[in-house]
Amino acid sequence: MVDFNELDGRAIKNAKVLAADAVEKAGSGHPGSPISLAPIAYTLYQKFMKHDPNDPKWEGRDRFILSGGHASLTQYIQLFYSGYGLTLDDLEHFRTMDSITPGHPEYGLTPGIEVTTGPLGQGVATAVGFAYGQRFQRNLLDPEAPAGESPFDHKIWVICGEGDVEEGVSSEASSLAGNQELGNLTVIFDANHIQIEGDTKISFAEDVLERYKAYGWYTDEFSFIQPDGSYKEDVEGFAKVLEKAEQVTDRPKFIKVDTLIAWPTPGKTNNESAHGSKLGAEAVAGLKEALGFDPAKSFEIDEEALAHAREVAQRGLEAHKEWDQKYEAWKKANPAKAALHDRIHEGRLPEEFDKAIDELEASFEVGSSVATRKASGAVINALAPVMPELWGGSADLGGSNNTVIKGADSFAPAKFATSTWPDVSEGGRIIHFGVREFAMGAITNGILLDSDTRVFNGTFFQFADYERPAVRLAALMNVPNVYVWTHDSVALGEDGPTHQPIEHLASMRAIPQLDVVRPADQFETAEAYRYTFEKEDSHPTALILTRQGVPTLAETKEKAKDGVRRGAYVLVDTEGKPDVIIMATGSEVQHAVKAAATLAEEGVKARVVSFPSMEWFEAQDEEYKESVLPTDVQARVSIEAGLAMPWYKYLGSYGKAISIEQFGLQGDGQENMRVLGITPEHVVDAAKASIEAARR
Numbered sequence: 001m002v003d004f005n006e007l008d009g010r011a012i013k014n015a016k017v018l019a020a021d022a023v024e025k026a027g028s029g030h031p032g033s034p035i036s037l038a039p040i041a042y043t044l045y046q047k048f049m050k051h052d053p054n055d056p057k058w059e060g061r062d063r064f065i066l067s068g069g070h071a072s073l074t075q076y077i078q079l080f081y082s083g084y085g086l087t088l089d090d091l092e093h094f095r096t097m098d099s100i101t102p103g104h105p106e107y108g109l110t111p112g113i114e115v116t117t118g119p120l121g122q123g124v125a126t127a128v129g130f131a132y133g134q135r136f137q138r139n140l141l142d143p144e145a146p147a148g149e150s151p152f153d154h155k156i157w158v159i160c161g162e163g164d165v166e167e168g169v170s171s172e173a174s175s176l177a178g179n180q181e182l183g184n185l186t187v188i189f190d191a192n193h194i195q196i197e198g199d200t201k202i203s204f205a206e207d208v209l210e211r212y213k214a215y216g217w218y219t220d221e222f223s224f225i226q227p228d229g230s231y232k233e234d235v236e237g238f239a240k241v242l243e244k245a246e247q248v249t250d251r252p253k254f255i256k257v258d259t260l261i262a263w264p265t266p267g268k269t270n271n272e273s274a275h276g277s278k279l280g281a282e283a284v285a286g287l288k289e290a291l292g293f294d295p296a297k298s299f300e301i302d303e304e305a306l307a308h309a310r311e312v313a314q315r316g317l318e319a320h321k322e323w324d325q326k327y328e329a330w331k332k333a334n335p336a337k338a339a340l341h342d343r344i345h346e347g348r349l350p351e352e353f354d355k356a357i358d359e360l361e362a363s364f365e366v367g368s369s370v371a372t373r374k375a376s377g378a379v380i381n382a383l384a385p386v387m388p389e390l391w392g393g394s395a396d397l398g399g400s401n402n403t404v405i406k407g408a409d410s411f412a413p414a415k416f417a418t419s420t421w422p423d424v425s426e427g428g429r430i431i432h433f434g435v436r437e438f439a440m441g442a443i444t445n446g447i448l449l450d451s452d453t454r455v456f457n458g459t460f461f462q463f464a465d466y467e468r469p470a471v472r473l474a475a476l477m478n479v480p481n482v483y484v485w486t487h488d489s490v491a492l493g494e495d496g497p498t499h500q501p502i503e504h505l506a507s508m509r510a511i512p513q514l515d516v517v518r519p520a521d522q523f524e525t526a527e528a529y530r531y532t533f534e535k536e537d538s539h540p541t542a543l544i545l546t547r548q549g550v551p552t553l554a555e556t557k558e559k560a561k562d563g564v565r566r567g568a569y570v571l572v573d574t575e576g577k578p579d580v581i582i583m584a585t586g587s588e589v590q591h592a593v594k595a596a597a598t599l600a601e602e603g604v605k606a607r608v609v610s611f612p613s614m615e616w617f618e619a620q621d622e623e624y625k626e627s628v629l630p631t632d633v634q635a636r637v638s639i640e641a642g643l644a645m646p647w648y649k650y651l652g653s654y655g656k657a658i659s660i661e662q663f664g665l666q667g668d669g670q671e672n673m674r675v676l677g678i679t680p681e682h683v684v685d686a687a688k689a690s691i692e693a694a695r696r
Contacts, residue, residue, distance in 0.1 A: 002047045002239040007308035011081065012039045012233070013291040014302045018080075019073040020265070020284045021298045022094040022101075029095055029103060032262040032274030033071035035287070037159065037190055039224075039233040040257060044157055044188075045078040046309065048242055052316035053083040056111045059345075060151060060323035063114045063130050063450060067123025067160035067170075068190075069104035070276070074159070075113070076101050081309035082316075084112040092299055107449070107477045115449050118473045121167025122442050123160060124187060125470075128173040129446020130156045131182040131252070132431075136411065137451040139427025140388060141337050142330060147249055151327040156450070158187040162200050165189065165208055169469075172439030174252075178216030181413050183249040186242075192261040198272045212254040220245060223258035231263055264290045344389045344452040349533060352386040357530050364522045366557055369549035372586070373486040375525035376545050377402025380456070383529070384408070384429070392456035392482070393431030395440050400547075401458030401486050405429045431455075437463050441470025441481070448479045454533070458484035460492075461501040461544060464508070474540040475513040481540040482532060487547040488518065489641035490660065490676060491587060491669035500664030500672070505642040508542055509614060517613040518544040518640075519564070520589035523556040524612055527564035531616070535565075539615070548669050550587045556610070563610065567617025568628055572596050574605035580635040580687045583609045583650060588639040588658075588678060595683035606687060607633075614646060635690040641678050654694040656686040 019034035045051070049062045066075045073094065080086040086100065093099040100110045107116040114130075117123035138145075138152040147153070164170050177185060189208065193200050209219045222241045224233050238257065245253040262274035266286035279287070285295035293300050331338040343350065360382040364370075384390055384405045391411070394403040409428030410421045417424040421432070433440040440457045447455045459467065464485050474481040490500040509516050517532070519525040525545070532541045555571045556563075563569025568583070572593055580599070584592035589610050596606040609628055611617065617625065629636075629650060636655035638647040644657035651657060658677060665672045673679070 002236070002243065004235050004239075007305050008042070008046065008235070010302050010305035011309045012042050012235070013293070014300075014305055015042060015077045015081070017288055017291060017293050018077050018091055018299065020279055020287055022073055022091050023278045024281070024284050025092060025298070026095040027278060029073070029278065030070040030276050031073075031279050032194070032268070033068065033161065033190065033192070034073035034077070035262045035265065035274075036192060036259045037071060037074045038077070039235050040159065040188060040190065040238065041074045041078050042081070043235050043239055043242070045082055046312050047239060049157060050154065050319050051082070052320040053112070053313045054317060055320060056084060058320055058323075060154060060320065060327070062155045062157060065115055065117065065123050065127045065130070065156065065158045066105060067117050067127070067158055067164045068120060069117040069123065071161075072101070072103060072105050075105060076110070079110070079112045081306065081312075082112075083310050083313040086110070088299055088301065115446070116473055116477050118476070119167075119469060120163040121170040122470065122473060124158060124164050124170035125173035125439050125442035126446040126449070127156050127158045127185060127187070128177045128182065128439070129443035130450035131177065131185040131446075132180070132411070132443055133447035133449070133451030133453060134184055135180075135182065135426055136391060136447070137453055139425075140453070141341050142334070143427060151323055151330050154184070156185045158185070159190060160187055161190045161192065162195060162204055166204055169438040169442060172436040173443055174212065174215050174217070176433065176436065176439060176443070177252045179412065179416065181216070181250050182252045185252040186245060187252070187254050189254060189256045190259055191256050192259045194261045194270065194272050194275055196272060196275055209254070209256055216251060217254045218245060218248045218251045219254045219256070221256040221258070225258050225260065231260055266290065340388065341452075347452075350386045353383070353533070354530070356382045356386050357526050361523060361526050364552055364557070366552050366554045368552045370522050370552060371547060371549050372519050372521065372525045372545040373400075373402050373547060375522040376484055376486075376529070376543060377404070378522075379526050379529045381406050387454065389453040390456075391429035391431065391453060392444070392458070393433060394458040394484075395433045395437045395463065396435045397459055398430070398432070400460070401484050403456065403458040403484055431457075433457070437466035438470060441467040441474070444481050445470055445474050445477070445479055448481060449477075454480070454482070456482035456484055458486065460487040460499065461485040461504050462487070462499050464504060464542075468507075471508070471514060471540065471542070472511055475511050478513055478538045479540065480538045483540065483542040484545065485542055486545040488544045488586065489546070490664040490672040491641065492547045493669035493672065494666065496666050497664040501642065502660055502663055503643050505544065505640065506645045509646050513539045515539045515541045515613055515615045516544065517541060517616070518586035519612050520584075520586055520610055521550050521552045521556050523552065523560040524564050524610070527560045528612060531565040544586065546587050548587065551590050553590070553593065555593065564612050565616065566620055566624065567613040567615065568609050568611040570607060570628055571610040572606075572608035574600075574607055576605065577630075578607035578633050579605045580637060580691050581607045581609055581629060581633050582637045582639070582683060582687060583611045583647070584639045585611050586640070588641060591678065591680045591683055592639055594680035595687065598680065598684050599687055604687065604691070635687070635694040637683055637686045637690055639678065639683055641673065641676075654690055656690045658682050658686055
């Protein structure tokens, strides 16, 4: 039974006033939802969530995700109340430069913020990933403990609104959450029926609870709107609904709460004007009068209520101490698992990591023709035995993306086993996302944010457009997601132009902090994985891989180990100063090598630079970059089966780009490449033209 007293009520009222004042001072923001959500958020932080404000990164904590990030003050005020280090001054500087209270919560900036939820819908979807991560890590480290008894058990709490459940990504992820029976996830749906364009019934009239029932969720509802039309923020009644839901452990929970936006602000309650604009001095004064605060004062604090709210920090310390005792008992009883926990929690790779890749590379045959997607699958399966924390899957393309860990279980409740996937468990390492690229990206972000595991996900490169918003958030948050994007060019063939990537390399390279890597062959693919896991930054990495076989080069066998991690390196060189530099990525490196050999026969000295990652190359010092691309060699050629746009900064005034500036063709892969000019012959002609231009 959850108890509330007068001080709890006063703290909730104060939270409403603080939200109104913060937006009013900023001159912009979203005051309505923080005002009406104050009792819900307060109930969670004070009465239900297990958290320690003294240690925001405590492993044993519950996770809270505000999916509607525009209502950020909802969370900031509770962090201020709880003692996470936010001050009243931080609230007063809401939405200002260099503050820790930006308009939307930003991961890594504000203590207590678990995720950058970004555009609506992704918070719900990422929270599903949090629940995936918790379940997998628990099964990895403590599979035998009874439910709720492991130090690796925790809950994920979400507040969302209509906009979140209107966005398709939340539906994709919620469907998966129901299929996975994620009993550690509770979503509270704030149904205030208001959006920027007014009453939601103009565009959103469905029964959301019935939808979530169909997904396999436990559902319940509660209303602050009373049968007689009056409004009562009945936190005791709401708490009883949550207590009932907590007894359900075999399904995710979706709790609808009917609220009135901005209640009890005069003239703004239940009005769309309260959603995304400041309330105005008159309305703010009216709100303060209604709640018993002085309308002449701004950022007034009920010190007694604040002190009462701050007691949650002491409760957090006690919960943390209990967890420490449970963890130490587990550690003593499970020394091998404890060693694994310490390694992955500290972000260390296993001692056998390099050996696994080295042994795989020893099996590669120079001259063989192997698709880099196949090489990628070989690396994943070489690492899987030594990296039990490594798991992942594909958006219904596991066989095509080569993302299946051989011999592993699929991640799902056992009852969902199929004839194709008979081995299924809640600790399985193969994730089946179905045809849900966006949700896949968001869920894998959540896995990385909640757990210490490493996860990868795969689809065709063209379909990465559907995943892109989640990729952008991974880059913005700087979380080390790994994208296995295959079928990387028009060489995929007869599936036709709709499936053939053209602009995608340029598009993904445009995302800051995303490392785009397009390896040339087996050796470069293996080295791309090596550096992806070894690099010190947490940038997400996109591996762009071929469908078709490409030759395994003698030059990469010799040079890729040192070269790939530098982003670009000299693959084939000349005696003395080169006449021309030929730069290439992926499947086009072979054409650059052949063209250089032809040019050499004609007395033209051509240096070939394999350029797997522009981002990794740009991270090198100027001395190294000059050694690869000397400024006094102005004749240059780039060859890549995509837009030329990213290459112009390397081509200079006289360089020639061999690229594809149109949508793809209907022919087979080799014919498409030939017709579109992705050939050694074209490289030779372009090299000669660039040399001539540079001499003028």
